[in-house]
Amino acid sequence: MSLLEIIIVIVLIGAVLTLVGSRVLGGADRGKANLAKSQIQTLAGKIDSYQLDTNRLPSRLEDLVAAPSGVSGWLGPYAKPAELNDPWGHPIEYRVPGEGQPYELISLGKDGQPGGDSYNADIRYE
Numbered sequence: 203m204s205l206l207e208i209i210i211v212i213v214l215i216g217a218v219l220t221l222v223g224s225r226v227l228g229g230a231d232r233g234k235a236n237l238a239k240s241q242i243q244t245l246a247g248k249i250d251s252y253q254l255d256t257n258r259l260p261s262r263l264e265d266l267v268a269a270p271s272g273v274s275g276w277l278g279p280y281a282k283p284a285e286l287n288d289p290w291g292h293p294i295e296y297r298v299p300g301e302g303q304p305y306e307l308i309s310l311g312k313d314g315q316p317g318g319d320s321y322n323a324d325i326r327y328e
């Protein structure tokens with residue numbers, strides 16, 4: 203084999219590895235985004251359970267983990283501390299009252315900043 207043929211083979215192998223690598227790494231972000239959507243939905247169910255037991259919404263998400271003072275009917279814990287963070291490790295935002303609903307749950311996406319697009323986009327409870 204000549205030097206030119208070896209260079210062509212190395213370039214082709216690099217191109218294939220780049221294509222495969224981008225697919226694999228992109229799949230991880232896609233999986234985390236889907237996990238964040240599911241996690242937001244599950245956390246909303248836990249908030250609803252808290253509300254059914256105590257007749258009020260939690261003032262903060264940590265109230266799902268440990269009984270807040272002055273609240274009767276708490277039958278928790280409703281969630282584990284790790285469930286209060288999105289798959290990227292950022293805290294899930296909880297707002298009471300929400301815009302047009304009793305509360306809002308928001309994951310700020312991969313970058314942890316408001317707004318964004320693709321995997322950096324905010325994921326909201328609807």
